[in-house]
Amino acid sequence: MNEQIAQFLQNQNFEPQLIEELKLSGRLKKITAGSAVIKPGMPTSEIPLVISGSLKVMRQDEDGKEIFLYYLEGGDTCAMSITCCMESKKSAFSAIAEEDSTLWMIPMAMLNSWVAKYPAFRKFVFQAYQNRFDELLTAIDSVAFMKMDERLYKYLLDKKQASGSFEIKKTHEQIARELNTSRVVISRLLKQLENEGKIEQHRNKIDIL
Amino acid sequence: MNEQIAQFLQNQNFEPQLIEELKLSGRLKKITAGSAVIKPGMPTSEIPLVISGSLKVMRQDEDGKEIFLYYLEGGDTCAMSITCCMESKKSAFSAIAEEDSTLWMIPMAMLNSWVAKYPAFRKFVFQAYQNRFDELLTAIDSVAFMKMDERLYKYLLDKKQASGSFEIKKTHEQIARELNTSRVVISRLLKQLENEGKIEQHRNKIDIL
DNA sequence: CACCCTATGTAACAATTGTTACACTATTGG
DNA sequence: CCAATAGTGTAACAATTGTTACATAGGGTG
Numbered sequence: 001m002n003e004q005i006a007q008f009l010q011n012q013n014f015e016p017q018l019i020e021e022l023k024l025s026g027r028l029k030k031i032t033a034g035s036a037v038i039k040p041g042m043p044t045s046e047i048p049l050v051i052s053g054s055l056k057v058m059r060q061d062e063d064g065k066e067i068f069l070y071y072l073e074g075g076d077t078c079a080m081s082i083t084c085c086m087e088s089k090k091s092a093f094s095a096i097a098e099e100d101s102t103l104w105m106i107p108m109a110m111l112n113s114w115v116a117k118y119p120a121f122r123k124f125v126f127q128a129y130q131n132r133f134d135e136l137l138t139a140i141d142s143v144a145f146m147k148m149d150e151r152l153y154k155y156l157l158d159k160k161q162a163s164g165s166f167e168i169k170k171t172h173e174q175i176a177r178e179l180n181t182s183r184v185v186i187s188r189l190l191k192q193l194e195n196e197g198k199i200e201q202h203r204n205k206i207d208i209l
Numbered sequence: 210m211n212e213q214i215a216q217f218l219q220n221q222n223f224e225p226q227l228i229e230e231l232k233l234s235g236r237l238k239k240i241t242a243g244s245a246v247i248k249p250g251m252p253t254s255e256i257p258l259v260i261s262g263s264l265k266v267m268r269q270d271e272d273g274k275e276i277f278l279y280y281l282e283g284g285d286t287c288a289m290s291i292t293c294c295m296e297s298k299k300s301a302f303s304a305i306a307e308e309d310s311t312l313w314m315i316p317m318a319m320l321n322s323w324v325a326k327y328p329a330f331r332k333f334v335f336q337a338y339q340n341r342f343d344e345l346l347t348a349i350d351s352v353a354f355m356k357m358d359e360r361l362y363k364y365l366l367d368k369k370q371a372s373g374s375f376e377i378k379k380t381h382e383q384i385a386r387e388l389n390t391s392r393v394v395i396s397r398l399l400k401q402l403e404n405e406g407k408i409e410q411h412r413n414k415i416d417i418l
Numbered sequence: 419c420a421c422c423c424t425a426t427g428t429a430a431c432a433a434t435t436g437t438t439a440c441a442c443t444a445t446t447g448g
Numbered sequence: 449c450c451a452a453t454a455g456t457g458t459a460a461c462a463a464t465t466g467t468t469a470c471a472t473a474g475g476g477t478g
Contacts, residue, residue, distance in 0.1 A: 058348060061353075140278075140352065145276075184428090187427065203425065382454090390436080391437070396457065398458060402456075
């Protein structure tokens with residue numbers, strides 16, 4: 001049992017007894033940047049609670065195409081895992097650590113009773129749904145209403161926001177994958193953004209100005 | 210208090226006491242095809258439970274562009290209303306009756322306690338979230354991964370499914386609005402689908418073959 | 419240093435989608 | 449019946465996005 005976790009749970013306004021239960025039945029999971037917490041088709045019986053770091057949530061279709069949905073950061077939890085677990089359906093999305101992250105995995109089996117028993121936990125779960133819903137809608141806005149150059153710029157700004165850094169360490173190829181387009185298109189539009197003075201490019205790295 | 214409602218509540222596997230509460234604190238709302246149950250920016254303190262008919266849920270952006278998300282049909286409820294109400298935020302989506310529909314409006318205020326008190330209601334709410342989440346993801350798949358001709362055909366099939374009819378009574382203009390494109394594009398692609406023998410066109414009406 | 423692999427730049431072209439303009443037809447209301 | 453309006457068909461063109469192909473540059477390794 002980690003001090004960081006204990007501290008984290010204190011900060012969530014959870015009932016003391018709930019905190020005890022969370023401590024007892026959860027387990028720590030450290031995950032290194034780039035590896036997956038949830039993979040498509042991988043059934044899971046635990047719900048990840050993000051203590052530190054961040055997870056990148058992506059949707060994928062049958063033929064391997066994928067698209068970035070949103071980031072989960074400290075204090076977030078994965079609403080899709082919840083619904084997924086409840087139906088024990090296979091997930092059509094993945095959650096990948098963007099940076100080294102610490103998770104507190106809580107068993108799905110407890111969820112139902114905690115929601116009934118602890119108002120603070122109920123609030124937490126509903127809040128999570130609300131946030132994820134909003135983020136999904138924002139993702140829809142991007143693909144439905146915006147052109148690729150706007151989507152790209154928004155993507156960069158989101159990434160800056162999530163990482164708290166002006167430097168984005170990704171290749172054009174990686175960005176293209178997350179926006180479901182091709183590398184050439186991204187290179188073209190990044191060059192355009194650079195000409196507009198919005199970014200500065202380096203190898204494997206983009207600076208947001 | 211309507212016989213249809215009573216019947217409906219019986220069929221949901223709700224606890225008898227919950228059914229009583231739902232009957233007592235809800236109210237009937239009949240709505241004619243084309244009118245809105247929820248409009249963007251309209252705050253609401255009630256959650257609609259669809260008894261019969263169907264609601265079309267659309268997302269809109271700031272400059273009036275919009276896109277179809279999914280249908281709510283008998284037995285469904287609007288998860289976005291729930292989260293929306295809980296945060297008493299303005300809704301960035303609308304729900305419009307596709308056909309004459311009957312709703313049972315339940316006060317948001319009761320939700321929290323019912324979720325705590327009635328396992329069946331808890332299940333119902335989580336199930337609603339799960340379904341809406343899935344539908345949002347499906348909507349994302351459409352706009353993110355499919356070309357307009359596929360999206361259009363999928364749209365027609367969804368509509369057929371939701372209405373239970375092979376006839377779709379919509380103009381090209383209306384369809385264009387729901388897919389966030391232009392009338393000319395829809396006319397072009399519908400003609401294409403007709404040539405492929407997938408549909409048959411008439412004025413104000415399309416037959417799915 | 420030579421070699422290799424990855425990342426980026428760029429041109430040329432194709433496919434898709436969006437826009438404008440106008441013709442024609444069906445329906446409606448006087 | 450006539451005029452007005454709404455719905456559809458179609459062509460021509462523009463803008464955006466996708467694809468292919470190849471050049472160049474940076475960084476690491478033997």
